Amino acid sequence: MRFRWKLLILLLSIAMVPIMTGRVFSLHALRKLGDTLVAQSRDNRIAYMKNHLRLLVDSYSSVLWAGREHMEMALKYQAREVEYVLAGDPLASNRVYFAEDFDKDKHLPDDMIPSSVHLRALAEDKMEFLNVSYFTQVFKLVPGVEKKDVNEDIKRLSALTPIYRDVARRFPDLIIWQYTSLENGLQSIYPGHGGIPKKWDHRKQAWYTEALQSDRKAPPWSEPYVDPETRQLVIAATLPVKRRTGEIAGVTALISPLSHLLERKLLVKNVPSETRSFMCYLDDVPKTDHKNMVIVASDEYTDIKHRSWITPRKTEWLTSSNVEQLQAMISDLEIGHTNIRRMPYRGHDSLWAYGKLGFKGFLVLITPYEEILKPANQAKEYIQARINRMVNIIWYLMSGMIVFVFILAMAFSRTVTKPIQALSDGAKSLLKGNFNARVAIRSRDEFGEMGRLFNTLGPQLQEHYQWGHSMELAKEVQQNLLPASDPLIEGLDIAGKSIYCDKTGGDYYDFLEIGQPDMGKITVVVGDVSDHGIPSALLMTTARALIRQRYSMSGNISQIVSDVNRQLTKDVQESGQFMTLFYSEIDARGKNMKWIRSGHDPALLYDQHTETFDELAGTGIPLGVSESTIYEANYRKLAAGQIIVIGTDGIWETRNATGEMFGKENLKKIVRDQAKAPATEIVATVIDKIEIFRRPYEKEDDITLVVIKIEQL
Numbered sequence: 001m002r003f004r005w006k007l008l009i010l011l012l013s014i015a016m017v018p019i020m021t022g023r024v025f026s027l028h029a030l031r032k033l034g035d036t037l038v039a040q041s042r043d044n045r046i047a048y049m050k051n052h053l054r055l056l057v058d059s060y061s062s063v064l065w066a067g068r069e070h071m072e073m074a075l076k077y078q079a080r081e082v083e084y085v086l087a088g089d090p091l092a093s094n095r096v097y098f099a100e101d102f103d104k105d106k107h108l109p110d111d112m113i114p115s116s117v118h119l120r121a122l123a124e125d126k127m128e129f130l131n132v133s134y135f136t137q138v139f140k141l142v143p144g145v146e147k148k149d150v151n152e153d154i155k156r157l158s159a160l161t162p163i164y165r166d167v168a169r170r171f172p173d174l175i176i177w178q179y180t181s182l183e184n185g186l187q188s189i190y191p192g193h194g195g196i197p198k199k200w201d202h203r204k205q206a207w208y209t210e211a212l213q214s215d216r217k218a219p220p221w222s223e224p225y226v227d228p229e230t231r232q233l234v235i236a237a238t239l240p241v242k243r244r245t246g247e248i249a250g251v252t253a254l255i256s257p258l259s260h261l262l263e264r265k266l267l268v269k270n271v272p273s274e275t276r277s278f279m280c281y282l283d284d285v286p287k288t289d290h291k292n293m294v295i296v297a298s299d300e301y302t303d304i305k306h307r308s309w310i311t312p313r314k315t316e317w318l319t320s321s322n323v324e325q326l327q328a329m330i331s332d333l334e335i336g337h338t339n340i341r342r343m344p345y346r347g348h349d350s351l352w353a354y355g356k357l358g359f360k361g362f363l364v365l366i367t368p369y370e371e372i373l374k375p376a377n378q379a380k381e382y383i384q385a386r387i388n389r390m391v392n393i394i395w396y397l398m399s400g401m402i403v404f405v406f407i408l409a410m411a412f413s414r415t416v417t418k419p420i421q422a423l424s425d426g427a428k429s430l431l432k433g434n435f436n437a438r439v440a441i442r443s444r445d446e447f448g449e450m451g452r453l454f455n456t457l458g459p460q461l462q463e464h465y466q467w468g469h470s471m472e473l474a475k476e477v478q479q480n481l482l483p484a485s486d487p488l489i490e491g492l493d494i495a496g497k498s499i500y501c502d503k504t505g506g507d508y509y510d511f512l513e514i515g516q517p518d519m520g521k522i523t524v525v526v527g528d529v530s531d532h533g534i535p536s537a538l539l540m541t542t543a544r545a546l547i548r549q550r551y552s553m554s555g556n557i558s559q560i561v562s563d564v565n566r567q568l569t570k571d572v573q574e575s576g577q578f579m580t581l582f583y584s585e586i587d588a589r590g591k592n593m594k595w596i597r598s599g600h601d602p603a604l605l606y607d608q609h610t611e612t613f614d615e616l617a618g619t620g621i622p623l624g625v626s627e628s629t630i631y632e633a634n635y636r637k638l639a640a641g642q643i644i645v646i647g648t649d650g651i652w653e654t655r656n657a658t659g660e661m662f663g664k665e666n667l668k669k670i671v672r673d674q675a676k677a678p679a680t681e682i683v684a685t686v687i688d689k690i691e692i693f694r695r696p697y698e699k700e701d702d703i704t705l706v707v708i709k710i711e712q713l
Contacts, residue, residue, distance in 0.1 A: 510547065
């Protein structure tokens with residue numbers, strides 16, 4: 001066997017054995033680590049979802065309970081007004097409408113319009129809009145009652161229309177009908193419409209008879225029943241009303257559809273897309289001695305972004321194949337206990353969250369486990385894909401190593417030119433980006449020294465390359481932490497920008513919107529970490545996370561900043577670093593502003609009407625200095641046309657070629673000259689002026705600027 005082949009075999013053995021050994025152990029460790037991370041992710045996801053669903057059920061119950069209390073107050077108000085008009089004298093003859101007028105299509109109110117709230121269920125799952133009048137009520141006489149016998153009550157009740165309208169305006173989505181039904185067979189219905197069945201007798205309805213038996217201490221809530229006018233499933237809140245003599249005159253009621261009662265953003269926005277939602281009540285199962293849950297309303301949908309509650313057409317039981325867990329759940333519901341249980345639903349392993357509602361029912365949320373574990377399963381697939389990719393890369397490296405060793409062995413077989421050829425081949429590999437390129441020159445002469453120096457070049461180049469790549473990645477990550485765009489808040493024109501003197505920096509600004517954009521409220525935060533570069537960027541990232549985490553909880557701005565300082569001081573007290581902060585809450589509708597200045601330069605407030613600048617000052621040391629510091633908020637009224645400017649010292653401390661600083665007066669002049677321009681244009685102009693001022697020198701500090709213009713609402 002020739003020497004070159006022996007050398008090739010030897011080099012291949014030296015190169016491949018460690019690679020193969022490392023491949024086996026590293027892949028095993030990676031798979032074990034991946035399995036551990038996935039298992040932890042699944043456990044954390046399940047625990048989070050249990051707590052989240054339990055909290056959601058409790059919160060939703062509280063929302064419905066508050067809605068119930070408001071409706072009961074409205075009902076008591078309506079009952080009081082009904083008794084007042086029944087005790088008064090009949091009004092002068094006014095135009096009144098009866099149900100039969102609508103059927104004959106004569107002298108109908110001019111304001112009859114199709115109502116999106118009053119939907120009538122038709123055959124084949126179709127719906128139609130009822131025509132109603134919100135400016136009149138309609139009277140219905142039960143069969144056998146003559147108009148002349150109840151004419152005085154008709155005149156009295158005709159005065160209720162403004163009362164009805166006032167109550168309906170307060171609950172536009174929860175009330176579809178308002179009744180005042182008397183014992184003499186007269187019924188007042190609002191809003192006016194013609195969809196009342198001819199044989200309808202309110203005195204035979206369960207909600208009416210139950211109301212007459214109540215003690216008026218609390219409005220009784222009926223069991224769900226089918227509304228004869230819309231054929232929807234509804235629930236009634238009722239109270240008896242009396243005449244001046246003290247005798248029972250009848251019942252007044254508010255009718256609410258379950259479809260509207262349960263269609264709440266709190267529920268729709270906070271459950272996973274595959275979660276099924278049910279409103280149920282307990283009832284005895286026919287021909288058995290145990291109870292089960294009857295579905296009153298269920299969440300059906302075709303598009304997860306547009307869900308709505310529908311009512312079942314026939315009695316439907318909410319069941320599970322795990323009878324033991326189902327009975328335990330029913331026992332919890334009987335005592336009004338909120339809980340979480342795991343049992344199948346329609347063949348899928350699911351998590352059941354349930355609790356008592358305020359309307360004689362229970363809320364049940366069922367989420368498939370496969371939906372809960374979807375992020376963990378996706379993570380597992382991702383990890384497996386990365387491992388497979390690594391395996392492929394190792395194979396490629398092994399193949400490349402074989403080729404490289406073959407070339408190297410051939411080079412060693414040469415006589416005079418083999419060291420030079422080896423160095424040449426290695427240099428070519430480095431030029432191609434192969435930092436693992438090595439040469440094997442074992443002589444102790446100049447060629448050997450060159451070979452040893454060459455072999456140290458690849459790792460150094462790779463280290464520099466990785467450092468540069470890491471810095472670019474750090475820059476990208478930090479830039480992504482800053483707001484991606486300026487917020488759109490009604491009544492405010494806001495713009496902000498940060499420019500770092502290094503790839504990373506310590507300046508920070510953020511916009512934290514309060515409620516919906518049309519509320520005109522926002523929190524604006526601007527911070528400046530001492531020094532700049534990687535340490536400052538890390539502290540800035542930590543501060544941002546603490547601010548956002550504390551902001552998501554309750555508390556005023558003084559509590560928020562004090563809590564953030566307390567935690568940040570614990571993190572940086574040994575490093576000697578600190579951070580100045582200007583934390584503000586702006587209310588465009590209320591025309592006011594609250595702020596805390598934690599060692600930061602005061603913000604500037606420019607008034608276009610007076611053409612004057614004020615400083616938004618205040619006391620407070622920088623964050624990270626003293627753990628016990630309590631920050632106090634400052635307050636100021638605002639007016640349309642005012643401009644708030646918040647920046648960091650990198651703006652006014654920028655120096656030009658002569659050593660002169662840019663200064664705050666230059667900043668004020670730009671704001672004054674550009675006062676009519678949009679906020680984004682003001683920010684851009686300031687940045688451009690600073691760039692022109694400092695050239696040809698490089699930036700020495702980070703620059704951050706936020707401009708808020710108060711507009712007329």
